Amino acid sequence: MSGPVLRWRVRRELLVVKVVAAVVFALLAVLNAGDPRGAILAGVVALVAAVLALRDILAPVRLSADGEGLVVVRGFVGSERIPWSAIERIRVDRRARFTSRTEFLEIDTGEAIFLLSRFDLGVPCQEAADELRSFRTGS
Template identity: 40%
Template sequence: MQWRVRPVLPFAKLIVALTMPALALIFAEGEWSRWALALLAMAAIVVWAARDVLVPVRLAADPAGITVVTGFARRKQVPWSQIERVRVESTARRGLRSDFLEIDAGDALYLFTTNDLSADPESVASSLAGLRAVS
């Protein structure tokens, strides 16, 4: 089983990155520091989108354990024996509710949003629980 980033996210990030020069043109008023900041923000968003394209699968699970993406594009395999808890954490701020899948592996805590998984964290948690029980 595997869960990947929503396909629309990299494209949305690239659209935002492409609007940065237009915003700089409007707001920079000839100041090089504002242009530099806009170009830096554009580059950061392009790198963020590139990560979504290069490493779309954020979480994978099999009978041996799970594989998660850490850092920019590094994958780490975690056996089921090291996983202490899998749960869904919900937060509500300013009228918006966010659900996170939380995987506690002792010395590491992995958090995944709905956008990271392209699925409801509750359903992913129940799928992981079923796979873990089979293992």
């Protein structure tokens, strides 16, 4: 990577919430040993929260940009470098359904689409998209 680098990462507060949830549900699983269904359910939730927390620890930076292009997390903790020339579009995909609204930063290469949420980026998707566009054009 050369020149200035922009990075978007998972917020530490979100990691702490996942770790606390994993610990709390693991304790619930142990305390509910007499109720197999409750213990299994709490154990599964603890395991999922622990796996999500582990991903945040191993790959906290989900997106970075430099003069050559982007590096995006792919899979559990892998990453992929995308040169600026391969990026066709950067936009924010907004969806509303009933009372909920979701936003994703969409990076389209023509061959693949990378979707990152505000939870991945640590900032609102529109803010990251604006920063990426201005960084790419140099303005």
